[in-house]
Amino acid sequence: MAGGRGQGVRAPCRPAAPPRYRRQQGVAQMSGIATTEDPIAIFEAWLAEATASEPNDPNAVCLATATPEGLPSARMVLLKGVDRRGFVFYTNLESRKGTELAANPNAALCFHWKSLQRSVRVEGPVEPVSAAEADAYFASRARTSRLGAWASKQSRPLESRFALEKAVAEYGLRYAVGEIPRPPHWSGFRVLPRRIELWRDMPFRLHERRLFHREGEGWRMEMLYP
Numbered sequence: 001m002a003g004g005r006g007q008g009v010r011a012p013c014r015p016a017a018p019p020r021y022r023r024q025q026g027v028a029q030m031s032g033i034a035t036t037e038d039p040i041a042i043f044e045a046w047l048a049e050a051t052a053s054e055p056n057d058p059n060a061v062c063l064a065t066a067t068p069e070g071l072p073s074a075r076m077v078l079l080k081g082v083d084r085r086g087f088v089f090y091t092n093l094e095s096r097k098g099t100e101l102a103a104n105p106n107a108a109l110c111f112h113w114k115s116l117q118r119s120v121r122v123e124g125p126v127e128p129v130s131a132a133e134a135d136a137y138f139a140s141r142a143r144t145s146r147l148g149a150w151a152s153k154q155s156r157p158l159e160s161r162f163a164l165e166k167a168v169a170e171y172g173l174r175y176a177v178g179e180i181p182r183p184p185h186w187s188g189f190r191v192l193p194r195r196i197e198l199w200r201d202m203p204f205r206l207h208e209r210r211l212f213h214r215e216g217e218g219w220r221m222e223m224l225y226p
Contacts, residue, residue: 037219039196039212040084043120046113046198047082053115063089064108065100073100079111080137080188087122088129090137090188092154101126107191117201122193124214129188138182146180147171197224 050058059079066072073096081088087109091098101107109122138146151167158164175181193214200208209224 037221039198039219039221040082040193042198043196044082046116046118046120047079047111050113050116050118054113055115058113060111061087061089062110062112063097064110065097066104066106067100068104073097079109081133081190086124086190086192088133088188088190090129090134090186092149092152093185093187094156095154098154101189107189109191119199121197121199122191122195124192124194126189126191129190131187134187135182137188138186139179143180144168146182147175149186150175150180150183202226 047058057078060076061079062074063077064072064074075097077089077091077097079087080090093099093102105126106124107126109120111120111122113119138149141149147168150171151164171180195214196212196219198208198210198212202208205226207226209226210221211224212219212221
């Protein structure tokens with residue numbers, strides 16, 4: 001500021017505004033979740049919306065399991081079915097999640113749809129799907145995915161990428177003709193929901209949380225503070 005009063009005096013430094021990772025105002029009102037008392041029906045409607053809006057894997061879900069001692073672990077899986085009984089996913093039964101669920105048959109799921117600003121949490125015991133269900137889903141998978149289910153010793157140490165690709169090639173030769181059977185160590189689980197929480201983003205972090213408790217064949221709903 002040449003020639004004027006206050007030469008060399010700078011305005012007080014102001015801290016830079018934090019990056020705005022999410023909107024705090026003007027959040028669009030989303031389809032209400034109080035139109036039904038059935039959280040499964042609401043979930044199915046939300047999943048259908050996510051299928052149209054999420055760029056990748058709208059059925060991706062974080063699955064949490066625990067050892068009998070209560071040590072937790074979590075990983076992403078893909079939801080492959082939902083109905084009034086529960087939420088279905090498939091895995092290698094000898095994987096970490098498979099062995100933990102065999103020893104402690106309880107799990108939690110957390111869906112997060114960023115494009116919709118919604119999430120769903122599910123908690124409850126698990127049960128194996130039937131052999132017929134597992135066979136039907138396995139048969140629907142791509143051929144290489146079915147070979148991978150045979151080749152992968154999921155969750156165990158892998159000496160090299162070449163070892164995995166070699167195993168896939170070997171099973172490809174073994175099952176070069178005809179259908180690829182489902183491995184005995186590959187099947188699915190169904191999470192039987194006892195609690196389902198539906199969360200919606202709302203302005204100023206005053207989010208909407210509705211918790212549904214399973215009671216017999218129905219549900220009891222309560223609201224939670226955000």
